Amino acid sequence: MLRSLKILIVDDETLIRKALTLSAEKRGHKVKSAENGAKGLKTWLDFKPDLIFLDVLMPDMNGFAVLNHIPENLKAKIIMISAHDDLDEKETEKAGVDLFIKKPFPDVFQLIKQAEELVKS
Amino acid sequence: MEYISENSHSAQSQYPQNTSEETSSPPEEVNAALLSYTEKISRIASLSGWLLFLKNNTPKYFAPGEFILFYESQQFGLRRAYIKNKRFYEEVAQTPWDIPPSVSFNSPEMNLYLAREMGRPFSKVLTVPFHEKDDPVLGGTRAPVLFAELSKGQEKKQRALDFFQEKKDILKLTLRRALLNTYRSRAAYLWNHVFEGWGEALAIVRGKQLLRANKHFKPFLSFYPGLLNFMNTKNPFQTGGRSYQFHYCPITSEEKRSDPFSNGLSHHLDSPTKNKKSSLNSVPSKKDAQKNGLIHCQDLTDYLQLKEDLLQSEKMAAIGKLGRNISHELNNPLTGLRAMSQILAQNQNLKKFSEDFQAVEEAAVRSQKIIESLLTFSRFQKMEKQVCHINKIVRETLPLLKTLSRKVEIKLFLDDTDHLTLYENPSLLQQMIFNLMTNACHAVSHLKGWQKPRIEVTTTQHSSEMMSLQIKDNGCGISEDHLEKIFQPLWTTKKPGEGTGLGLGIVRRFVRSAGGDIQVSSELNKGSSFTVFLPLKK
Numbered sequence: 001m002l003r004s005l006k007i008l009i010v011d012d013e014t015l016i017r018k019a020l021t022l023s024a025e026k027r028g029h030k031v032k033s034a035e036n037g038a039k040g041l042k043t044w045l046d047f048k049p050d051l052i053f054l055d056v057l058m059p060d061m062n063g064f065a066v067l068n069h070i071p072e073n074l075k076a077k078i079i080m081i082s083a084h085d086d087l088d089e090k091e092t093e094k095a096g097v098d099l100f101i102k103k104p105f106p107d108v109f110q111l112i113k114q115a116e117e118l119v120k121s
Numbered sequence: 122m123e124y125i126s127e128n129s130h131s132a133q134s135q136y137p138q139n140t141s142e143e144t145s146s147p148p149e150e151v152n153a154a155l156l157s158y159t160e161k162i163s164r165i166a167s168l169s170g171w172l173l174f175l176k177n178n179t180p181k182y183f184a185p186g187e188f189i190l191f192y193e194s195q196q197f198g199l200r201r202a203y204i205k206n207k208r209f210y211e212e213v214a215q216t217p218w219d220i221p222p223s224v225s226f227n228s229p230e231m232n233l234y235l236a237r238e239m240g241r242p243f244s245k246v247l248t249v250p251f252h253e254k255d256d257p258v259l260g261g262t263r264a265p266v267l268f269a270e271l272s273k274g275q276e277k278k279q280r281a282l283d284f285f286q287e288k289k290d291i292l293k294l295t296l297r298r299a300l301l302n303t304y305r306s307r308a309a310y311l312w313n314h315v316f317e318g319w320g321e322a323l324a325i326v327r328g329k330q331l332l333r334a335n336k337h338f339k340p341f342l343s344f345y346p347g348l349l350n351f352m353n354t355k356n357p358f359q360t361g362g363r364s365y366q367f368h369y370c371p372i373t374s375e376e377k378r379s380d381p382f383s384n385g386l387s388h389h390l391d392s393p394t395k396n397k398k399s400s401l402n403s404v405p406s407k408k409d410a411q412k413n414g415l416i417h418c419q420d421l422t423d424y425l426q427l428k429e430d431l432l433q434s435e436k437m438a439a440i441g442k443l444g445r446n447i448s449h450e451l452n453n454p455l456t457g458l459r460a461m462s463q464i465l466a467q468n469q470n471l472k473k474f475s476e477d478f479q480a481v482e483e484a485a486v487r488s489q490k491i492i493e494s495l496l497t498f499s500r501f502q503k504m505e506k507q508v509c510h511i512n513k514i515v516r517e518t519l520p521l522l523k524t525l526s527r528k529v530e531i532k533l534f535l536d537d538t539d540h541l542t543l544y545e546n547p548s549l550l551q552q553m554i555f556n557l558m559t560n561a562c563h564a565v566s567h568l569k570g571w572q573k574p575r576i577e578v579t580t581t582q583h584s585s586e587m588m589s590l591q592i593k594d595n596g597c598g599i600s601e602d603h604l605e606k607i608f609q610p611l612w613t614t615k616k617p618g619e620g621t622g623l624g625l626g627i628v629r630r631f632v633r634s635a636g637g638d639i640q641v642s643s644e645l646n647k648g649s650s651f652t653v654f655l656p657l658k659k
Contacts (some may be wrong), residue, residue, distance in 0.1 A: 015457025023466050057449075083452040101450050104489050108460040109467075 003121055008049035009033040010040035011081070012064065020053055023108045026102070037061035041069055049076055051115055053095075056082035067095045076120050081105070085105045159291050168202055169297045175292075176204060179269070183281055185271030189239070190296075191218055193263035194304055201238065214238060218251050220264045224286050226278050238472055247271055249285050251293045258297050258304075265296060322418035329346035341418035344399045349617055397421065433627070448492045455492070459485040491520050506657060509547040511580055511590060518554045525562045528570065534579040541580055541588050545635055545656040553628050557592045557651050560625070564596025564649060586652045587637065595648040604641065628653075 004010045007029050017033040024031045033049050034040035037060050042050070044066075056063040063080055080092060083103040099118055101108050105111050145583070156176060165171050172188055179185040189203040191214055199214035218234055225231070225248050235243040249267040253259035271281050285292075314324060317335050324334035399418040455494070459482050465471055466478035475639040512535040519531065565574035576594045601606060608629045632639045635654045643649035 001334065011169045013453045015461045019460030021458060023460075083449040083456075087581050104456040104459055108463050 005029045005116070006031040006047060006052070006077075007031045007050055007051045007115070008047055008057070009053045010037065010043075011053065011055035011062070012036060013055075016081075017097070019108050020111070023112050024115075027112055032052050034056060037063070037066045042068055044074065048074060051077045051079070051119055053081055053115075055085065056080060064091075064095050067097075077115075079115055079118065080105065080120075123549070126587040136410070139187055141633055148654075149406035155287065158288065162291055162295050165295055165299055167445075168211070168303050169204065171295060171299045172202060172204050172209070175267075175269070179271075180284070183284075184272035184519050186272055187268075188270070189235070189268045190265060191238075191268070192300060193217075193261065194300070194302065196308065199263065203443070217263055218266060218381065220252055220262065220266055221248050222250070224249050224289060225284055226282055228282075231268070243268075243270065245271055246283060249292070250288075251296055253293065253297075256297070258300050259293065261658070265300070267292070267296075295342045320418075324416040324418075326414040326416060337451050338416075338644050340420065341397065341399055344397075344418065349590055363416065376635060450487065451492055455485050457566060487520075491523075506544055506546050509543055509545060509550065511550065511588065511655075514547055514550050515578060515580065517588075518551050518558065521555060522562060524556050525559065526576070529562060529565055529576055531572045532575065532577045534577065534581075536581045541582065543588070543655055545601050549631055553631055553653070554590070557630050557653070560651075561594040561596065561649075564594045564598070567597060568595070582657070583654055586656055588657055589652055589654050591650060591652045593648065593650040598645040598647050598649055599641070600645055607641070608639075 007024050009017050009024075009031065010033070011017050011020075012035055014035075017035070021031045021033055032043055032049070034043045037058050042053075054066065056062045056094075063082070067078070075096070078097050079099045079101060081096045081101045081103055099113065099114070138659045146274040153547070162171075162174055162176065165174050168190070172190060174190045176185065179188075187203055187205070189201055191199070191201045193199050193214075199217060200211060201211070201214045202211045216234070217240055219230070221228065221231065227245060228248060231248045232243050232246055245648040250264060251259055251266065251271065252264035258607060259265065265379045269285070271277075316333070319335060320337065322335065322338040322341050322487055324338050325332045396632070397420050398417065400417060462478045463484065466475045466482065471478070515535060558578075565576065568574040568625075574595065576592065579589075579593070581589055608625050629639050632655065637654045639651060639654070640652045
């Protein structure tokens, strides 16, 4: 039915990390979060998540830069979340993003369900 | 001989006297003929007349054909003139000529030259040079030369040479006058053309006297009262000896204040609203103590308007950029706020706070809607037209006016059926609505609560092609004499810093360029109603 996923959340906004963590844990998943790109990369290599929520605009390096540094064997499903609506779709696809969500997202629980659907497919 | 000198003198009194060449003393009849020739030609003042005279007064036994004159002027370059089929032709000469030293007949170089110029063979051509050393009209390397085609000339060669040799001086004198007249009238024509055609106001002043003003000067008469009579005369050229005085004389009063070390005088006058200005620049005259001046007036309204527009557009661009930055920055924490309050609302341990957390979420949502409106408003950079629904834009604009309209009842009568679709730039539409609503809010701002300040917004289909948007308020209203002015740029009843007075001007300009119009009706202390008509998307 519902298998427990390893989810990584990379976003500089505390409330977003907290909200996503709580709602994902409620569904039984294992969640780790990081507040910037560098920490996100490190956690990615250690934790080896199945799914990543990745913010674009972060202080040290942006989401795309993080994606560039991921080795092939550690690929996971990537949901990109951003406040910017004028990002090029092709660019995101080329970088390996599976789903692009614009901030604000209306329902945090819906978001988790969407993520689960993504991993199933 | 003395007849010739007398007549030449009377005809050409202002020109330097030429010394006539000596010829053998003629018999009485030839003298009389020459006298009559001279008398007739001395009345000629134009180039066409001169050539016509030659045609008609060269003896028939020479069988004269065409007379062609080549000449050069500084202004107009190499030219040739002739009469053909009773018409006078003045054309550009293709190549320069070498001035022959004296009257000659059938010189091969001249025949060749003429053939090249006129495009047909020439022979039996008599060449008459009109050279006068150091003369501005007849001097130089390209002095005028006349070519006379004389078919019977070969047989009568010597007679032909003698005939023209004898007439050469008088021909030269009259030619000189004809050429000067030609140059003068052409120069006057050009000058006139420039002076009148110059797009700006110009007037020429001498001492206290106005010599000439062009038609564009009329609107600037307020700078120089007393000139109205002058401007109303039919032909400002002909002052008829009267002098038109300035009441405020720009030159003589400046003289007192002028810098003794400068040669020219200048002054500038600005109109009270600073949108018109007049500059006088004077040039000292060499001859007399009178100062001459050129007045140049400019209407700066367009320039000032453009400057203001540019400033506005720069401001809007800056605001747009700022707005976008702030919006994106704010979205982050608001997203977190919203997500977190959703979670807390669902938390079983905090059930009794569930509604409160929902309220927190709603507040976050409202904040984000305001940001959304701001983003649309500031998306000024993208000047693209697109399909838009006027009602949607009205609703999006209202949150931006929440503070301004907090004591005002705003009633919406929006026709929500699908056909109020426009093809326009949505952010410009929003700015228009924002401007009109802001004005309405200001109009009712003085009303107390019990007076029920109220704004009604109505959208409806006006005709098969147009829709109308009406914003009605029950505020202070606009007086009749102000009604014409409210759309003028820079006109406002607000204190400095409160409003620029540009809002309605911008609105009207936008509406008209979109193919619509704006109307206003108002009654003092009752209220105003602004109606915008815009074309529907086809």
